[in-house]
Amino acid sequence: MQELQYLQGYPNDITAQVQHLIEKGKLPALLLQKYPSPHEIRTDKALYEYVTAIKNSSIQKSQPLSKVLYDAKIKMHYQALGVHKIISRVQGNKLKSKNEIRISSAFxxxxEPLLRMIVVHELAHIKEREHNKAFYKLCKHIEPQYHQLEFDMRLYLTQLDIFGPLY
Ligand SMILES: [Zn+2]
Structure with a gap:
């Protein structure tokens, strides 16, 4: 039995169901039924615009993002899905900080809904550094389906691991 590394922390009955789907070879069909096609946000420029639009509609009063990009070097594991960095540097006598978001190129x-979930997660880190209650509350505020999408995103990563690309 394979260990479902992306689904650690979910209840056993849930992971048993996923295990069953995998053994029957039904995970790809299930995902394709729910998500028939990939998004078309292919370039870093398109990603920047996509993320900025979500940010502007959800997190007011924060400075523009300095950089948004797909990063092939982000290793996917249970905890790390994307990377949000606040780079601070002294400019003259001022401390300037830059918001940078890197999304794993697995996305x-x-x-699109799964990319959106990752983006919401990283944007929420602008306000909340830690994965605490306030953080998840903000995620859910920006995207009401956040928790369902996170589960689906983890199914999607499981798919990539075991069956390969979906599209
Ligand atoms: Zn995080």
């Missing part, structure tokens, strides 16, 4: 060819 370059993913369904």
């Amino acid at each position: 370059r060819n993913a369904p």
